[in-house]
Amino acid sequence: MKFLDEYRSEPLAKKILEEIRRTVTRPWVLMEVCGGQTHSIVKYGIDRLLPETVELVHGPGCPVCVTSLEMIDKAHAIARQPDVIFCSFGDMLRVPGSEADLLVLKSRGADIRIVYSPIDCLKIARENPDKKVVFFAIGFETTAPANAMSVWQARQQGIKNFSILVSHVLVPPAMAAILQSPLNRVQGFLGPGHVCTVMGYSEYEPIASRFHVPIVITGFEPLDLLQGTLMTLRQLEEGRAIVENQYPRVVKREGNRVAQELVNKVFEVCDRKWRGVGSIPQSGYRLRPELRDYDAESLFNVEGITTAESTICISGLVLRGVKKPHDCPAFGKQCTPDHPLGATMVSAEGACAAYYAYGRHLQLKHEAVTAAAAPA
Amino acid sequence: MCLAIPGKVLEIETNNEGVRMGRANFGGIVKQVCLEYTPDVVRGDYVLVHVGFALSKVDEEEAARTYQLLADMKQLGELDVPDHPAPAALEEPHEIP
Numbered sequence: 001m002k003f004l005d006e007y008r009s010e011p012l013a014k015k016i017l018e019e020i021r022r023t024v025t026r027p028w029v030l031m032e033v034c035g036g037q038t039h040s041i042v043k044y045g046i047d048r049l050l051p052e053t054v055e056l057v058h059g060p061g062c063p064v065c066v067t068s069l070e071m072i073d074k075a076h077a078i079a080r081q082p083d084v085i086f087c088s089f090g091d092m093l094r095v096p097g098s099e100a101d102l103l104v105l106k107s108r109g110a111d112i113r114i115v116y117s118p119i120d121c122l123k124i125a126r127e128n129p130d131k132k133v134v135f136f137a138i139g140f141e142t143t144a145p146a147n148a149m150s151v152w153q154a155r156q157q158g159i160k161n162f163s164i165l166v167s168h169v170l171v172p173p174a175m176a177a178i179l180q181s182p183l184n185r186v187q188g189f190l191g192p193g194h195v196c197t198v199m200g201y202s203e204y205e206p207i208a209s210r211f212h213v214p215i216v217i218t219g220f221e222p223l224d225l226l227q228g229t230l231m232t233l234r235q236l237e238e239g240r241a242i243v244e245n246q247y248p249r250v251v252k253r254e255g256n257r258v259a260q261e262l263v264n265k266v267f268e269v270c271d272r273k274w275r276g277v278g279s280i281p282q283s284g285y286r287l288r289p290e291l292r293d294y295d296a297e298s299l300f301n302v303e304g305i306t307t308a309e310s311t312i313c314i315s316g317l318v319l320r321g322v323k324k325p326h327d328c329p330a331f332g333k334q335c336t337p338d339h340p341l342g343a344t345m346v347s348a349e350g351a352c353a354a355y356y357a358y359g360r361h362l363q364l365k366h367e368a369v370t371a372a373a374a375p376a
Numbered sequence: 377m378c379l380a381i382p383g384k385v386l387e388i389e390t391n392n393e394g395v396r397m398g399r400a401n402f403g404g405i406v407k408q409v410c411l412e413y414t415p416d417v418v419r420g421d422y423v424l425v426h427v428g429f430a431l432s433k434v435d436e437e438e439a440a441r442t443y444q445l446l447a448d449m450k451q452l453g454e455l456d457v458p459d460h461p462a463p464a465a466l467e468e469p470h471e472i473p
Contacts, residue, residue: 001403003382003422003434006443015449036378063377089427091377117428119410142378145413146429157393194378197424197432220379223446249439250424250432259413259431349377 003249007221016226017049023233027053029185030232031178031321033171034140034192035062035349036220042354044222046229054233057185057321058354060174061192063139063167064091064347066274066319069307071167072097075136078165078300079110085128087121088136090114094337095346098307118150118164125154125162134296137164140171142194144285145259148266151287151294165296168285169272171195172203177280179211183322188232190225191217193247198263200255204243212241219247266291276315276343313342318351325352325360332361380426382434383409385419400425 032038038058041047047056060066076097079086086102093102093114106112111131115121118135125133137147147164154162171192178184191204196217208215214235218228228246235241245251265288272284287295297303312330317323325331325344335341337353344350348357355361383400388411391397396411400423409423414430417423423430 001382002384003439004403012446012449016446019449034378061378089377117410119428138377140378142380142426142431145431146410146427149410149412149429153393153395192378194380194424194426194431197380227442227446246442249435249442252432256413256431258415262413347377 004221007219007223009223012223013049013226016223016230020054020226020230020233021051023230023237024051024053025237027055028187028233028236029055029057029321030188030190030229031057031059031186032190032218032225033059033061033175034195034220035059035065035347036194037190037192037218037225038062038351039349039354040220040222041225042351042358042360044225045358046222046225049226050229054229056229057324058318058351059189059321060178060274060277060319061140061171061195062344062347062349063143063169064095065315065343065350066169066276067092067095067138067167068273068275069098069309070273070305071165073099073305073307074297074300074302075165076100076102076105077302077305078134078296079105079112081132081300083130083132085111085113085124085131085133086136087113087115087118087124087133089138091347092136092138096340118147119153121150121162122153122157122159125159129161131161132299133162134300135162135164136167138167140169140192140195141199141263142192142197144168144263144267145198145256148263151266151291152262154294155291160293163294163296163299164287166267166286167272168267169274170269170283170285172207173280173283174274174277175204175207175215176211177277177283178320179207179213181320181322183317183320186213186321188214188236189216190228190232191215191243193217193219193224193251196245196247196251196255198256198259200253201243201245201251202253208241208243214241215243217243217245217247217251219250274319275309276313276319278316310341315342315344315350315352318344325355328352332356378426380424380431382422383407383425385409385411385417385421385423385430388417388419398430400430
């Protein structure tokens, strides 16, 4: 496919890697923010192609992973109701709540449907006037324009039986929270390319200067990730800390103004609880008060649900780049994609799930066996 | 989750609800796309699409520039060439402007 395949060229990847080796003189820790980037990095083994002194740690940018257990349980409480058609992106279906997941609820008779786009829910609502259609509106800034449009169009078209359960999260406050933590190891960021397609990247400039940390807005293909890594390393080696854009073919500094305008008409910023991390001030969106009629959380009265997380799981530390998936004693043992214990194993874009999907738990076992078998 | 892929816009229309929609080709798969957020896009443009919404026009000039920058990066064999002129070169006479 045009604009994808050419960014997977092996000869060019080798050239960038050579340039990275020439650039690096000291150890550095970089974080890729977005779960899509994590998935690409593990899939292509990019972290293992880099010099040993360059460590990539994996950020919190997987909205499925960081959706709080409370919110999942709220979704399940709504989806169980007989007059509800509950719509969701496919990747939320297997995320376990305290009692079950959406697939299990579906098998017990709940009307749960996977949609490709939130706008598809409006058609379902028109076709089922006697049902309440609820969409599980999760995502980062990338998904906010689509979710905002679904509510805006519902209002324009006078659709009354549609609402959304909002669990939106925002990237910049999470990056600031990571940098403020006393455990922080991150020295430079590969910024989230598609979030910035919508929002632009001016809001990252104060973070770069306040924490003196380079942020390079980066795409998702192997060459994008390698070039973003090179640009970040060059800044670190030269002592610079600014925002740069590796992904100008889709990202502009101002972002998509038309999309931002509708997002701001529909949503307002609020505090948000992140699974594995806890509450981060001003790190989410909720519907504006004048759109309360579309807010499933208040329509269905699901406040007051509280939950408990696994005590073994270290996903909070993985999400902040403090630990790697294989540092967890449960990784690939009690905790697998079929039976995830926490945030980073629940979606394919979570760091633990990506490590598992590409067999890194097997390699670890192999290494352990080889080490044990080696003569002392 | 933030997965977004580039597709070529085949046609643009305003639907019954007054929404600017289109069809885009993603490497042979054609899907409906909402173009409300990309008012400047015309037929034949590439757009970056996330959950059925075009979020940005793909800037072909910038794409070519990025790619060229990578392609122009030094070859492996050139790595031993020092960035500064060799001492012998310095001794050569050169014109003073």
